[in-house]
Amino acid sequence: MSEDKTNSADVRNDRVVTTTNGMPINEPFATQRVGKHGPLLLQDYTLIDNLAHFNRERIPERNPHAHGSGAFGYFEVTDDISDICGSAMFNKIGKRTRCLTRFSTVGGEKGSADSARDPRGFATKFYTEEGNLDWVYNNTPVFFIRDPSKFPHFIHTQKRNPQTNLKDANMFWDFLTTPENQVAIHQVMILFSDRGIPATYRNMNGYSGHTYKWSNKKGDWHYVQVHIITDQGIKNLTAEEATEVAGSNPDHAQQDLFDNIKKGNAPSWTVYIQTMTEDQAKRLPFSVFDLTKVWPHKDFPLRRVGKLVLNENPENYFAQIEQAAFAPSNTVPYQEASADPVLQARLFSYADAHRYRIGPNYHQVPVNCPYASKTFNPAIRDGPMNVNGNFGNESNYLATDKTYQYIQKERPIQEHQETWTGPAVPFHWATSAGDVDFVQARNLFHVLGRTRNQQQHLAHNVAGHVSNANPEIRKRVYAMFGRVDLRLSESIRKEAESLVVLKDNPTSKL
Numbered sequence: 276m277s278e279d280k281t282n283s284a285d286v287r288n289d290r291v292v293t294t295t296n297g298m299p300i301n302e303p304f305a306t307q308r309v310g311k312h313g314p315l316l317l318q319d320y321t322l323i324d325n326l327a328h329f330n331r332e333r334i335p336e337r338n339p340h341a342h343g344s345g346a347f348g349y350f351e352v353t354d355d356i357s358d359i360c361g362s363a364m365f366n367k368i369g370k371r372t373r374c375l376t377r378f379s380t381v382g383g384e385k386g387s388a389d390s391a392r393d394p395r396g397f398a399t400k401f402y403t404e405e406g407n408l409d410w411v412y413n414n415t416p417v418f419f420i421r422d423p424s425k426f427p428h429f430i431h432t433q434k435r436n437p438q439t440n441l442k443d444a445n446m447f448w449d450f451l452t453t454p455e456n457q458v459a460i461h462q463v464m465i466l467f468s469d470r471g472i473p474a475t476y477r478n479m480n481g482y483s484g485h486t487y488k489w490s491n492k493k494g495d496w497h498y499v500q501v502h503i504i505t506d507q508g509i510k511n512l513t514a515e516e517a518t519e520v521a522g523s524n525p526d527h528a529q530q531d532l533f534d535n536i537k538k539g540n541a542p543s544w545t546v547y548i549q550t551m552t553e554d555q556a557k558r559l560p561f562s563v564f565d566l567t568k569v570w571p572h573k574d575f576p577l578r579r580v581g582k583l584v585l586n587e588n589p590e591n592y593f594a595q596i597e598q599a600a601f602a603p604s605n606t607v608p609y610q611e612a613s614a615d616p617v618l619q620a621r622l623f624s625y626a627d628a629h630r631y632r633i634g635p636n637y638h639q640v641p642v643n644c645p646y647a648s649k650t651f652n653p654a655i656r657d658g659p660m661n662v663n664g665n666f667g668n669e670s671n672y673l674a675t676d677k678t679y680q681y682i683q684k685e686r687p688i689q690e691h692q693e694t695w696t697g698p699a700v701p702f703h704w705a706t707s708a709g710d711v712d713f714v715q716a717r718n719l720f721h722v723l724g725r726t727r728n729q730q731q732h733l734a735h736n737v738a739g740h741v742s743n744a745n746p747e748i749r750k751r752v753y754a755m756f757g758r759v760d761l762r763l764s765e766s767i768r769k770e771a772e773s774l775v776v777l778k779d780n781p782t783s784k785l
């Protein structure tokens with residue numbers, strides 16, 4: 276085992292097996308007993324050490340995105356974007372920053388199949404000299420909701436029915452067809468198109484989805500969306516192929532990623548940004564903070580920034596991938612969140628999840644340490660499993676008479692900012708009246724029509740899923756897709772209803 280990669284100074288290199296306190300073990304499988312066949316003795320710490328730690332091997336799985344794979348690599352700057360962003364990671368063409376990317380599915384448990392019809396998570400941690408930056412993205416440019424309070428409800432509909440313990444098409448479609456939730460239609464169209472099941476993690480894109488706010492060193496800022504476009508080309512599985520793969524090799528995407536990196540076939544992605552000024556945002560037909568909408572490429576063209584390359588498999592999955600803790604709140608100077616309410620909620624949610632899943636000192640786990648910048652904040656200390664020396668004898672508060680350094684003065688104060696005014700009111704950002712939340716979904720349907728069979732596949736994929744729901748919910752599904760396109764709705768209805776007849780009378784197939 277190579278010592279530097281495990282990052283643990285306590286691991287012996289001479290391979291002498293020990294108890295956890297370092298005492299050499301003579302015989303790992305001998306247990307202390309009274310006589311050869313008598314009862315065991317409590318004094319046998321070798322046995323107790325072994326059994327007790329085994330009971331504590333698991334940490335809670337992530338609630339969404341439990342199932343995933345990851346790899347290390349680097350981000351390399353290919354183009355100058357200093358007019359948009361002053362972050363140090365972008366300050367020189369050719370500059371490389373070490374990264375970790377974790378890909379995931381969303382709804383399934385840790386042991387679920389890679390080939391689920393589900394968005395894929397695409398989370399990248401950049402170990403920059405200004406701190407760790409996490410881009411916690413998905414493979415779809417939009418999302419199901421724009422009201423963060425809906426997130427637990429929505430995720431629950433993808434989990435198991437509380438009584439039957441089964442995945443439940445009624446729960447799924449009941450939520451999505453509820454009129455106030457139909458704002459999800461754009462994301463639902465993507466999910467049930469062929470892009471809903473990427474063939475591998477290497478063959479899909481990543482998108483910020485959210486609007487971010489990036490600024491340059493002069494203090495000018497832009498709204499920004501990030502696109503991470505696969506260099507391997509997009510490849511997808513059909514619903515039938517996915518079902519087959521789920522049976523024959525449920526971990527096919529994990530294997531594909533690991534094997535390709537191992538044989539030197541490092542996957543890469545080209546990173547682009549779209550930028551928008553505040554004035555342009557005011558003229559949009561939708562809110563720039565609406566996560567269910569994309570920015571038209573013709574108005575906001577892609578601008579190349581760099582390359583993401585994943586060329587190094589983890590040495591240890593648990594240490595480096597299961598314990599990896601990504602959070603949109605992990606950011607660096609000149610890259611900030613916008614007022615998108617879902618993003619704002621995520622700024623709280625992830626670090627909170629890590630405090631529960633890993634512990635309050637999760638940032639001291641080597642894979643999460645900002646090793647390229649280091650930390651110094653001696654007022655944040657103590658807590659369970661504090662392993663970094665806890666700032667020694669530094670005082671546990673910050674005060675003006677100490678010789679601390681603050682570098683804000685080297686960064687421009689952005690005087691021009693968005694201005695927010697208004698009463699504190701409860702606001703539910705449900706589906707808008709009229710058609711506005713269906714326009715981009717309909718445009719997507721037309722785009723699908725440019726490639727052979729794409730519209731048919733969409734209808735087929737929805738029909739297969741919705742045929743498992745009850746009649747009342749099925750009707751709501753047909754009506755919802757009818758708002759996108761009546762032909763689409765009719766194709767879904769026809770196929771779903773004939774599948775229902777088949778399920779009800781299995782012999783009618785014969």
Ligand code: HEM
Nearest residue numbers: 337340377396397398411412413418423426484620624628
């Ligand atoms: C209100 C909305 C959302 C909330 C509250 C939320 C919350 C969470 C939580 C609690 C986790 C598990 C974190 C952990 O235990 O380590 C997670 C994982 C994740 N979320 Fe979200 N999420 C939201 C929306 C989104 C959106 C819009 C995206 C993409 C644009 C996204 C991408 C991801 C990814 C990629 C992961 C997996 C990170 C990893 O690989 O560890 N989430 N989310």
